[in-house]
Amino acid sequence: MRQRRTPFGLLAAPMAWLVVAYLGALVAIFATAFFTTDPFTNKVVTTFTTENFSGLFTSTYLRIIGRTLLIAALVTILCMVIAVPFAYFMARVAPRRLRGVLVAAVLVPLWASYLVKAYAWRAMLQPEGVLDSVFGGTPGYGTVAVVLTLTYLWLPYMILPVYSGFERLPEAHLEASADLGGSTATTFRRIVLPSLTPAIVAGSVFTFSLSLGDYIAVQIVGGKLQVLGTAVRQNIVLDLPFAAALGTASVVIMVVYLTLAGRTGALDNL
Amino acid sequence: MRTSTKLGAMFACATLALTACGSDSGSDKKGPGGFAVPDLKPLDKLGAGEGEVSVLAWPGYVEDGSNDPKVDWVSDFETESGCKVTVKTFGTSDEAVQLMRTGQYDVVSASGDATLRMIAAGDVEPINTDLVTNYKDIFDSLKDQKWNSVDGQMYGVPHGRGANLLMYNKQKVTPAPDSWSVVFDDASKYAGKITAYDSPIYIADAANYLMATKPELKIKDPYALDEKQLAAAVDLLKKQSQNVGEYWSDYLKEVQAFKNGSIVAGTTWQVIANVAQSEKAPVDSVLPKEGSTGWSDTWMLGAKSKHKTCGYKLIDHLVSPKTNAAIAEYFGEAPANRLACKETSDPNHCATYHAEDEDYFSQVRFWNTPIEDCLDGRTDVKCTNYAEWTKKWSEIRG
Numbered sequence: 001m002r003q004r005r006t007p008f009g010l011l012a013a014p015m016a017w018l019v020v021a022y023l024g025a026l027v028a029i030f031a032t033a034f035f036t037t038d039p040f041t042n043k044v045v046t047t048f049t050t051e052n053f054s055g056l057f058t059s060t061y062l063r064i065i066g067r068t069l070l071i072a073a074l075v076t077i078l079c080m081v082i083a084v085p086f087a088y089f090m091a092r093v094a095p096r097r098l099r100g101v102l103v104a105a106v107l108v109p110l111w112a113s114y115l116v117k118a119y120a121w122r123a124m125l126q127p128e129g130v131l132d133s134v135f136g137g138t139p140g141y142g143t144v145a146v147v148l149t150l151t152y153l154w155l156p157y158m159i160l161p162v163y164s165g166f167e168r169l170p171e172a173h174l175e176a177s178a179d180l181g182g183s184t185a186t187t188f189r190r191i192v193l194p195s196l197t198p199a200i201v202a203g204s205v206f207t208f209s210l211s212l213g214d215y216i217a218v219q220i221v222g223g224k225l226q227v228l229g230t231a232v233r234q235n236i237v238l239d240l241p242f243a244a245a246l247g248t249a250s251v252v253i254m255v256v257y258l259t260l261a262g263r264t265g266a267l268d269n270l
Numbered sequence: 271m272r273t274s275t276k277l278g279a280m281f282a283c284a285t286l287a288l289t290a291c292g293s294d295s296g297s298d299k300k301g302p303g304g305f306a307v308p309d310l311k312p313l314d315k316l317g318a319g320e321g322e323v324s325v326l327a328w329p330g331y332v333e334d335g336s337n338d339p340k341v342d343w344v345s346d347f348e349t350e351s352g353c354k355v356t357v358k359t360f361g362t363s364d365e366a367v368q369l370m371r372t373g374q375y376d377v378v379s380a381s382g383d384a385t386l387r388m389i390a391a392g393d394v395e396p397i398n399t400d401l402v403t404n405y406k407d408i409f410d411s412l413k414d415q416k417w418n419s420v421d422g423q424m425y426g427v428p429h430g431r432g433a434n435l436l437m438y439n440k441q442k443v444t445p446a447p448d449s450w451s452v453v454f455d456d457a458s459k460y461a462g463k464i465t466a467y468d469s470p471i472y473i474a475d476a477a478n479y480l481m482a483t484k485p486e487l488k489i490k491d492p493y494a495l496d497e498k499q500l501a502a503a504v505d506l507l508k509k510q511s512q513n514v515g516e517y518w519s520d521y522l523k524e525v526q527a528f529k530n531g532s533i534v535a536g537t538t539w540q541v542i543a544n545v546a547q548s549e550k551a552p553v554d555s556v557l558p559k560e561g562s563t564g565w566s567d568t569w570m571l572g573a574k575s576k577h578k579t580c581g582y583k584l585i586d587h588l589v590s591p592k593t594n595a596a597i598a599e600y601f602g603e604a605p606a607n608r609l610a611c612k613e614t615s616d617p618n619h620c621a622t623y624h625a626e627d628e629d630y631f632s633q634v635r636f637w638n639t640p641i642e643d644c645l646d647g648r649t650d651v652k653c654t655n656y657a658e659w660t661k662k663w664s665e666i667r668g
Binding site for chain 2: 037039040041042043060061063064123126127128129140141223224226231234235236237238239
């Protein structure tokens with residue numbers, strides 16, 4: 001029998017791209033974070049300093065990081081709360097023909113530009129906008145507006161994995177639980193939830209990381225709100241090394257999140 | 271193992287690249303404040319046009335008809351000179367400095383807080399004023415100033431100047447304000463509906479207000495603040511921040527916020543007030559009694575530009591009487607070319623904007639880069655530099 005050989009030739013291009021463009025950029029960011037800037041011209045000066053990292057632990061930036069984590073967590077929870085019943089309806093209740101329509105309905109917003117959707121929310125949230133005239137009030141531009149907008153933007157990324165999670169759940173397991181006298185609540189708690197957890201965690205990786213890094217929607221509907229993304233955006237112009245340190249902070253947060261998510265086994269199914 | 275070698279090489283590359291752009295070579299001249307100036311030579315003579323030129327400009331300075339078909343002073347130039355013009359606009363001087371550093375732009379409209387930073391970094395080169403036919407008609411008071419020249423060598427061609435104004439919603443803000451207090455001490459009246467300019471240079475606006483309201487701080491120049499004076503300005507801005515709805519640097523965003531009513535008062539440029547009014551927003555603008563910060567802009571040429579002949583031609587065109595008048599009227603500022611005053615469609619434009627009134631402009635504090643050597647001449651204290659302003663601005667925004 002011929003030995004199977006790894007096709008190095010074919011892999012060279014994608015591997016080079018991964019190493020040079022992707023890891024290379026991360027390394028450059030991390031390296032830059034140890035430099036400083038000329039106070040007059042704002043040019044990067046290659047003098048080694050750890051000041052940028054200690055700067056992250058000042059009250060201003062701890063508050064910004066905390067606020068960003070809170071927003072990402074709220075968006076993720078809201079997406080879960082909406083996605084689980086919706087995906088259940090799609091996978092288990094809706095008749096076959098409606099199912100396709102619903103999947104399309106979830107996917108269609110992804111075809112529209114992110115900016116168009118964010119500006120649509122800006123218009124809806126303005127004084128005398130749609131929210132104001134329908135519900136008699138608007139939260140205005142700020143944290144609430146950002147959470148609403150991001151939840152809307154990232155919802156499909158939560159619904160799709162949860163939907164396929166429901167589809168994979170064998171009907172027989174539910175029937176067995178019912179036959180053995182399990183109530184609906186018990187079935188949900190002991191059968192549905194455990195087999196759905198990896199799907200939810202996989203969805204949360206998207207909603208959490210996308211919310212953590214977002215700065216455009218925040219600029220559009222966030223008012224004066226400052227989050228990690230907008231802080232990076234602001235410092236990139238004036239203090240690139242510090243912006244790099246902030247960028248490193250969000251990479252660290254995501255590595256921690258992915259490690260925790262990996263433990264649940266959610267990433268095996270991606 | 272292989273991977274780690276590769277990563278090591280990458281790290282070295284990244285470091286080298288940054289070192290290369292971080293170090294200046296051959297600096298034998300000193301600018302104001304003692305910064306080193308790279309030794310660059312101006313062009314001797316113009317060559318053949320290179321066919322294209324890219325401009326970095328404040329919004330409203332280089333209009334090619336794409337925003338409003340009636341507002342176009344680029345198309346004719348393109349046909350005449352054979353230089354195709356591409357425009358990129360920026361919202362703050364900090365953005366301009368950063369974009370110019372990429373070396374992708376040939377010409378830039380730089381305000382006084384950007385010019386010296388670009389000169390010191392070697393991003394722009396000296397100008398041979400003999401190659402600019404309209405240079406002789408520029409007001410003398412704008413030539414050889416500390417923000418556009420070093421040791422008597424001009425680094426650009428003056429374009430125009432003006433003051434930052436207070437814009438307000440006529441229906442919501444009554445009586446009509448005549449003081450910056452509406453966005454500072456009395457801002458709580460319009461809590462959540464105040465706007466401010468999103469750049470550390472806005473600290474100077476607070477300092478300018480404190481010059482009038484807190485004389486005991488002895489601020490003489492809003493760009494020369496010692497520790498104590500800076501702290502007072504930062505305090506004022508932190509209080510203001512509680513009432514701010516949005517900060518702006520994108521002028522279209524400010525227009526929209528005033529239009530939809532989410533913002534009712536804040537700092538602006540005349541061109542923004544004009545655009546907002548043309549879009550039926552109920553706004554007006556005023557130069558408050560405390561005076562204001564402002565700008566005096568200069569067209570500069572990128573040192574790495576490969577389209578210098580087209581660059582010179584474009585600069586010459588932009589400061590020619592007709593075009594300079596058109597820009598000054600569209601943007602709402604005083605033109606730099608004295609002959610432009612005869613070309614404006616409103617015969618009183620130059621009078622309204624005080625084009626020749628040096629006393630008026632002595633009350634406008636042109637944007638400048640704060641440095642450690644106090645710009646107001648004090649030698650007994652160290653002033654705060656722009657890097658410190660930047661850190662404080664993050665605190666205010668945080």
